[in-house]
Amino acid sequence: xxxxxxxxxxxxxxxxxxxxxxxxxxxxxxxxxxxxxxxxxxxxxxxxxxxxxxxxxxxxxxxxxxxxxxxxxxxxxxxxxxxxxxxxxxxxxxxxxxxxxxxxxxxxxxxxxxxxxxxxxxxxxxxxxxxxxxxxxxxxxxxxxxxxxxxxxxxxxxxxxxxxxxxxxxxxxxxxxxxxxxxxxxxxxxxxxxxxxxxxxxxxxxxxxxxxxxxxxxxxxxxxxxxxxxxxxxxxxxxxxxxxxxxxxxxxxxxxxxxxxxxxxxxxxxxxxxxxxxxxxxxxxxxxxxxxxxxxxxxxxxxxxxxxxxxxxxxxxxxxxxxxxxxxxxxxxxxxxxxxxxxxxxxxxxxxxxxxxxxxxxxxxxxxxxxxxxxxxxxxxxxxxxxxxxxxxxxxxxxxxxxxxxxxxxxxxxxxxxxxxxxxxxxxxxxxxxxxxxxxxxxxxxxxxxxxxxxxxxxxxxxxxxxxxxxxxxxxxxxxxxxxxxxxxxxxxxxxxxxxxxxxxxxxxxxxxxxxxxxxxxxxxxxxxxxxxxxxxxxxxxxxxxxxxxxxxxxxxxxxxxxxxxxxxxxxxxxxxxxxxxxxxxxxxxxxxxxxxxxxxxxxxxxxxxxxxxxxxxxxxxxxxxxxxxxxxxxxxxxxxxxxxxxxxxxxxxxxxxxxxxxxxxxxxxxxxxxxxxxxxxxxxxxxxxxxxxxxxxxxxxxxxxxxxxxxxxxxxxxxxxxxxxxxxxxxxxxxxxxxxxxxxxxxxxxxxxxxxxxxxxxxxxxxxxxxxxxxxxxxxxxxxxxxxxxxxxxxxxxxxxxxxxxx
Numbered sequence: 001x002x003x004x005x006x007x008x009x010x011x012x013x014x015x016x017x018x019x020x021x022x023x024x025x026x027x028x029x030x031x032x033x034x035x036x037x038x039x040x041x042x043x044x045x046x047x048x049x050x051x052x053x054x055x056x057x058x059x060x061x062x063x064x065x066x067x068x069x070x071x072x073x074x075x076x077x078x079x080x081x082x083x084x085x086x087x088x089x090x091x092x093x094x095x096x097x098x099x100x101x102x103x104x105x106x107x108x109x110x111x112x113x114x115x116x117x118x119x120x121x122x123x124x125x126x127x128x129x130x131x132x133x134x135x136x137x138x139x140x141x142x143x144x145x146x147x148x149x150x151x152x153x154x155x156x157x158x159x160x161x162x163x164x165x166x167x168x169x170x171x172x173x174x175x176x177x178x179x180x181x182x183x184x185x186x187x188x189x190x191x192x193x194x195x196x197x198x199x200x201x202x203x204x205x206x207x208x209x210x211x212x213x214x215x216x217x218x219x220x221x222x223x224x225x226x227x228x229x230x231x232x233x234x235x236x237x238x239x240x241x242x243x244x245x246x247x248x249x250x251x252x253x254x255x256x257x258x259x260x261x262x263x264x265x266x267x268x269x270x271x272x273x274x275x276x277x278x279x280x281x282x283x284x285x286x287x288x289x290x291x292x293x294x295x296x297x298x299x300x301x302x303x304x305x306x307x308x309x310x311x312x313x314x315x316x317x318x319x320x321x322x323x324x325x326x327x328x329x330x331x332x333x334x335x336x337x338x339x340x341x342x343x344x345x346x347x348x349x350x351x352x353x354x355x356x357x358x359x360x361x362x363x364x365x366x367x368x369x370x371x372x373x374x375x376x377x378x379x380x381x382x383x384x385x386x387x388x389x390x391x392x393x394x395x396x397x398x399x400x401x402x403x404x405x406x407x408x409x410x411x412x413x414x415x416x417x418x419x420x421x422x423x424x425x426x427x428x429x430x431x432x433x434x435x436x437x438x439x440x441x442x443x444x445x446x447x448x449x450x451x452x453x454x455x456x457x458x459x460x461x462x463x464x465x466x467x468x469x470x471x472x473x474x475x476x477x478x479x480x481x482x483x484x485x486x487x488x489x490x491x492x493x494x495x496x497x498x499x500x501x502x503x504x505x506x507x508x509x510x511x512x513x514x515x516x517x518x519x520x521x522x523x524x525x526x527x528x529x530x531x532x533x534x535x536x537x538x539x540x541x542x543x544x545x546x547x548x549x550x551x552x553x554x555x556x557x558x559x560x561x562x563x564x565x566x567x568x569x570x571x572x573x574x575x576x577x578x579x580x581x582x583x584x585x586x587x588x589x590x591x592x593x594x595x596x597x598x599x600x601x602x603x604x605x606x607x608x609x610x611x612x613x614x615x616x617x618x619x620x621x622x623x624x625x626x627x628x629x630x631x632x633x634x635x636x637x638x639x640x641x642x643x644x645x646x647x648x649x650x651x652x653x654x655x656x657x658x659x660x661x662x663x664x665x666x667x668x669x670x671x672x673x674x675x676x677x678x679x680x681x682x683x684x685x686x687x688x689x690x691x692x693x694x695x696x697x698x699x700x701x702x703x704x705x706x707x708x709x710x711x712x713x714x715x716x717x718x719x720x721x722x723x724x725x726x727x728x729x730x731x732x733x734x735x736x737x738x739x740x741x742x743x744x745x746x747x748x749x750x751x752x753x754x755x756x757x758x759x760x761x762x763x764x765x766x767x768x769x770x771x772x773x774x775x776x777x778x779x780x781x782x783x784x785x786x787x788x789x790x791x792x793x794x795x796x797x798x799x800x801x802x803x804x805x806x807x808x
Contacts, residue, residue: 026125029125029127032765042335043335047335047338048333049333054070055068055069065124075124080118131733131760132338133733134710135777140152149774149778175192175207179191181806182802183211183219184219208806212789213789224746226249226252230291232245232293248291255268264796268285269285271719272284289354290676292313296360303358304695305359306357306358310348310352313351317351319757322727322759323759324339324734338708346686346705348686349683349704350703350720352684352686353679353682354677355678355679355680356370356372375673392664399654407642411639411648433598433599433600434600436471442465454484454597455596455598456488466583468583475576477574478580479602480525481566481582481600483566484598485563487560496553496558496562497594498592501555503553504586504595507550508584509583511566516576521572525566526543527565528540530609535554550587550588551564564609567602622634623638679720685700686700703719710726710732736776737773740775743798743802747805775801785801785804788803
């Protein structure tokens with residue numbers, strides 16, 4: 001990292017030095033031969049039994065020297081001249097026995113043919129594929145110019161190739177590289193100056209520690225992992241509706257910043273929900289395997305997309321931790337790697353029992369997450385929830401006291417008030433149309449007043465519009481508003497809303513009284529009633545604190561007048577020259593804004609949708625009677641109405657309880673959520689699927705691992721948790737190599753294995769296999785990794801290994 005020429009470029013120079021710069025060495029099967037056979041021969045003479053020709057197989061030593069169907073052995077050790085392989089590859093291309101066949105699309109260069117001939121003459125020694133053999137820690141070469149193990153490996157190799165390292169980079173260049181690599185941000189002028197002035201021997205190490213401690217470190221490191229996890233905040237497919245997965249992303253950034261060891265990093269993401277007494281944090285981590293697409297299209301087949309979801313997890317896990325193209329074994333045995341179709345579906349069985357449908361939930365198109373998911377409360381959320389719970393307890397206590405209290409005085413007061421109201425309002429309508437009002441749109445729509453006093457919107461239909469109505473009010477009281485929605489031929493679908501299907505969704509309604517002097521008085525509209533609501537979109541959803549739902553009216557099919565009223569807790573006094581301001585918010589669905597509407601107000605706290613006075617007729621007739629004219633039974637009827645229906649201390653206290661419960665419920669519903677994994681109580685059966693098709697199950701299979709890889713550690717459960725622990729057991733041949741290689745690629749431009757996504761038979765040979773293995777073992781079982789923030793490095797220490805490489 002501290003050289004002027006990057007280590008990646010130097011390794012590239014090593015690789016592109018003459019092909020046989022090691023000509024004095026004996027050819028190695030993995031380095032020199034396997035790539036040729038894999039590219040040109042394995043398709044017909046490899047792992048896939050169904051595609052195998054002539055009974056000949058070159059990927060396994062035990063099969064390579066057997067006679068083919070022709071009776072001739074393809075390879076005779078030490079005798080290329082008599083080997084059928086060399087005979088066939090050197091034939092003229094137009095010869096029907098030439099290998100590979102001309103119509104196969106495969107070819108072998110003259111140089112590769114000579115390499116195969118030389119290898120056979122040298123004894124045709126086979127090796128197991130290097131990536132499937134557990135790495136062993138090689139000795140660090142002794143080199144006079146190298147104090148760092150990485151430099152020792154590289155200098156020794158460079159010296160053998162006749163190359164050498166260039167001088168160290170200047171401090172300005174060095175800090176710029178380190179800062180961009182570790183945080184994605186250039187250093188500030190102040191940081192540059194401080195580093196330039198620091199003449200201590202550990203100045204660079206202190207700079208690295210500062211960068212590793214930066215919150216931007218986790219953000220930078222998360223970028224590649226987000227890609228591996230196929231992270232997205234939308235569900236994909238045609239509708240591509242939004243969803244919330246950012247809590248998992250925040251977990252990921254936090255895991256890097258707090259230096260969660262890679263073994264725990266792995267276990268929590270693949271099986272955090274299955275850990276004993278799993279924490280909320282560990283369950284959130286399993287969102288790694290919920291970042292897949294979710295199909296919400298009409299006509300989808302649920303079982304098909306469940307299978308596709310599970311296969312997605314097999315592919316993602318195989319790529320991320322194993323760097324294997326496991327998806328190639330979905331329909332048939334892998335053509336290049338020793339992974340059969342049966343082994344693919346045995347691996348599939350580990351992920352087959354998540355408690356999910358595999359498709360988008362019914363309300364998923366509206367931005368809701370699909371089960372299973374977890375709601376997560378931050379510290380501030382928990383504080384707010386505690387406050388709401390205290391208010392609920394206080395309201396319940398007050399309600400209990402109110403139920404026990406004597407309500408005689410309250411009854412007499414109510415009866416007198418009702419008598420006065422009826423005398424004063426005998427001939428007044430309950431709902432009064434607004435007059436002289438103005439209507440405006442925050443989103444740029446226009447409004448035109450109709451002869452019946454309604455308003456028709458036109459022009460632009462914004463994504464989320466807010467209608468604001470302002471009107472003068474006569475002195476008196478204000479108790480609520482009546483909204484009438486009218487169908488109109490000028491509205492889409494001749495219906496009620498401005499969306500293309502004629503629908504609208506009303507999310508919130510606000511009202512306030514503006515006195516001629518002083519601050520506006522907000523009106524709490526808590527009582528919401530409508531004469532019609534679309535199923536699943538009830539009027540009660542208005543003002544419920546969740547902007548993902550609201551009141552809808554079935555615009556595509558219903559083209560009738562619809563009424564809704566929004567009443568206050570208690571009437572608000574309106575002074576002279578007071579004004580009413582009402583706002584309608586459409587925040588739930590794009591362009592679902594209200595169409596033609598008319599607005600009225602009332603001073604009657606008991607108003608109804610049909611415009612009748614608030615009291616039932618049989619109660620109203622008793623209220624107007626003089627006190628001495630009331631019979632005992634009639635008085636009892638009034639008292640019963642007062643206790644059960646009319647506002648009274650007990651009912652108001654109960655309303656306070658209901659409102660406190662609703663506030664708590666709405667708050668909990670508003671908490672952010674993220675999709676997670678949740679294992680079913682009983683495993684779901686898994687089958688080999690013919691050609692990988694969901695509806696063609698064949699042989700039933702259990703959970704198992706590819707035979708070419710180690711078995712589960714003894715005592716581990718045969719489930720996702722056991723699988724996760726298997727990956728980071730320290731004995732796995734791939735996991736540590738894959739992570740180290742990707743980290744090298746991130747820091748130096750390309751990996752020690754250039755095909756960082758594929759460590760199978762089609763992989764490129766490592767540029768420096770000894771260095772790769774040494775780093776892999778050191779990562780899992782550190783001996784010389786540096787301290788990070790003053791603390792010794794742990795096994796699987798990501799910051800420790802990154803710092804170690806940066807100091808090379």
